Amino acid sequence: MWLQLSKNILRARQWQRGFGLSLTALLAACDGQQSALNPGGTGAESIATLFWWMAGGALVIWAGVMGIALYATQAHPEAHGIRSARWLIIGGGIIFPVVVLTGLLIYGLMLMPQLSSSENVALRIDVSGEQWWWRVRYRTETGEAIELANEVRLPVGERVAFRLTSPDVIHSFWVPSLGGKVDMIPGRTNQLVLEPTRTGPFRGACAEYCGTSHALMSFPVVVMPRDAFDRWLAEQAKPAQTPTSELQQAGRRAFLANGCGACHQVRGTEADGTVGPDLTHVGSRLSLAAGTLPADVEAFKRWIGHSGSIKPDVRMPAFGMLPADQLNAMAHYLSGLK
Numbered sequence: 001m002w003l004q005l006s007k008n009i010l011r012a013r014q015w016q017r018g019f020g021l022s023l024t025a026l027l028a029a030c031d032g033q034q035s036a037l038n039p040g041g042t043g044a045e046s047i048a049t050l051f052w053w054m055a056g057g058a059l060v061i062w063a064g065v066m067g068i069a070l071y072a073t074q075a076h077p078e079a080h081g082i083r084s085a086r087w088l089i090i091g092g093g094i095i096f097p098v099v100v101l102t103g104l105l106i107y108g109l110m111l112m113p114q115l116s117s118s119e120n121v122a123l124r125i126d127v128s129g130e131q132w133w134w135r136v137r138y139r140t141e142t143g144e145a146i147e148l149a150n151e152v153r154l155p156v157g158e159r160v161a162f163r164l165t166s167p168d169v170i171h172s173f174w175v176p177s178l179g180g181k182v183d184m185i186p187g188r189t190n191q192l193v194l195e196p197t198r199t200g201p202f203r204g205a206c207a208e209y210c211g212t213s214h215a216l217m218s219f220p221v222v223v224m225p226r227d228a229f230d231r232w233l234a235e236q237a238k239p240a241q242t243p244t245s246e247l248q249q250a251g252r253r254a255f256l257a258n259g260c261g262a263c264h265q266v267r268g269t270e271a272d273g274t275v276g277p278d279l280t281h282v283g284s285r286l287s288l289a290a291g292t293l294p295a296d297v298e299a300f301k302r303w304i305g306h307s308g309s310i311k312p313d314v315r316m317p318a319f320g321m322l323p324a325d326q327l328n329a330m331a332h333y334l335s336g337l338k
């Protein structure tokens, strides 16, 4: 008997440890760069508050239902008349849910205007979801656009209005740490306002299945102080740097000779394609191919040579047939475009 008991205790301990471990894993998923429960923006804060209220409410209701169930198994079947049973059904089954759900609906509707109101907006950014990357255009005060791709930087503490659309299929723009998600629908422009409350790297993702490489389209979001942001944007507005080293110059020649410019723009060169991402400052980005690879020379080389095996169904041919020295030179040229 003692043996059995100690075995049981051991089993309970193991179970406890397992539970502890999975709880830690679960909670660890709540901080980091992509968590709606570790908000870094006003929209995400309201959403997190709503979530905790709803989770708390669900817990209370669950406890209530369990209490009644437990009571029902213990009580004598004749102990209650039909009248009180009817009140339980009308009260608990109709009045209570109507009151709770109406309250939640009103709260949700009250949150909505501030999530998309364009009052006091300091910055406007147009983002278009493509298969499988993000076209990003910063609107300057004079109305011109500074085009970049696959990365968004924002000044901290300011309201930023995003105009979201798509030329192909439905995507969804979501930076969980900063705010809610909004669909990008062909033929429509949807608005989303984000207001980051702290600096830091965050991560955005496509939240609507859009095809084979849907899971390979994310983007880094960097929230920075206003002056650093202004310096960054001023750099992005400039045309591409002219390469200085011999290797990078050879890379530029190979880039222009192999037809990359039919799909890619590098401002300041004759490459002016618009099918793929603007590469004018691709070397300054934190990741390559929409969060798929790190942004180092090696990754550029791999991407240009094997785009399709890195990202299935990608709309860029692989250039693996080019001589290795050309691939290498292009990788050095592009990663040098700071």
Ligand SMILES: [Cu+2]
Pocket (backbone or CB within 6 Å): 129, 130, 132, 170, 171, 172, 206, 207, 208, 209, 210, 214, 217
């Ligand atoms: Cu998508």
